[in-house]
Amino acid sequence: MSGFLKKSSSDSASHAPASQQRSWLGRLKSGLARTGSQLSGLFALGGRIDEELYEELETILITSDVGMDATRMLLADVRHQVKESHLTDAAQLKQALAHSLLKLLNPLALPLDTGKQQPFVIMMVGVNGAGKTTSIGKLAKYFQGQGKSVLLAAGDTFRAAAREQLMEWGARNQVTVIAQQSGDAAAVIFDAIQAAQARKIDVVLADTAGRLGTQAHLMEEIKKVKRVMAKALPGAPHEVMLVLDANTGQNALSQARAFDDALGVTGLVLTKLDGTAKGGVIAAIAKTHPLPVRFIGVGEGLDDLRPFVAEDFVAALLGLDE
DSSP, rough: OOOGGGOOOTTTTGGGGGHHHHHHHHHHHHHHHHHHHHHHHHHTTTTBBBBBHHHHHHHHHHTTTOOOHHHHHHHHHHHHHHHHHHHBBGGGGGHHHHHHHHHGGGGGGGOOOOOOSEEEEEEEEEETTTHHHHHHHHHHHHHHHHHHEEEHHHHHOOOHHHHHHHHHHHHHHEEEEEEOSOOOHHHHHHHHHHHHHHHSSSEEOOOOOOOTTTTTTHHHHHHHHHHHHHHHHHOOSSSEEEEEGGGGGGGHHHHHHHHHHEEEEEEEEETTTTTTTTOOOHHHHHHSSOOOOEEOOSSSSSSSSEEOHHHHHHHHHTOOOO
């Protein structure tokens, strides 16, 4: 990989064994192949840098969910690099675009620090089908790998299947799940936080029912859940984590806005990058509604959710050498 994309030793992903890291980067590259192949094809054509090439690049970025604002910004930055460095060949645009993307995405790569509070309470929110409950199971495994104790709160009381799914994840990870057959989400999560305090648990992952940001009564309900969490433990939740399905494109951006306005989102999880995702929505979020991207997911396995590292993402998207 070119020098500017080398990660510092402090990056969380750098602690993984080299073989695991290569496997992860391979899966990420595969997940982003839809966009990566278009960009690689464009740059591989060679030829001179001209307006036609810029127009093709603009089209690829927009159709990859980067959005108009971020696309304009990236193209302006790429044009500046071309002029400043006297670039002439189309192949040179790949590194220029990599520089621009990294500059845009790096501010979002803020790892989650759960060591500031005990228990550290994470409220998981999002629309139905984004992968919220599955992400909780994977996060439980991730935090356990850091040597932390974890407790799960089955706060999605709308769907019995969600509770059962969380119980399964709890069994797989050998962590306690606080659940009720009925009752409201606030009561379940209140009990879970109290249990975590009594047991000196490090991290609480609280599930909530999926809802659309446009459903005013359901958004009011989740605000109430957040207020009750603060009564159980002043300062809780310490993280409001919004789970976004990468396949929803620009809808993910509107979801980020709606949930942030209602709850004050502090971090994002971007799931399903192994599907038909184009990946560019991260750039759209970075430009128009920047929020820390804590984790990205590329599969169904327990280890398929990892901290977001901007260098890895850009390298995978543009097919740069590791």
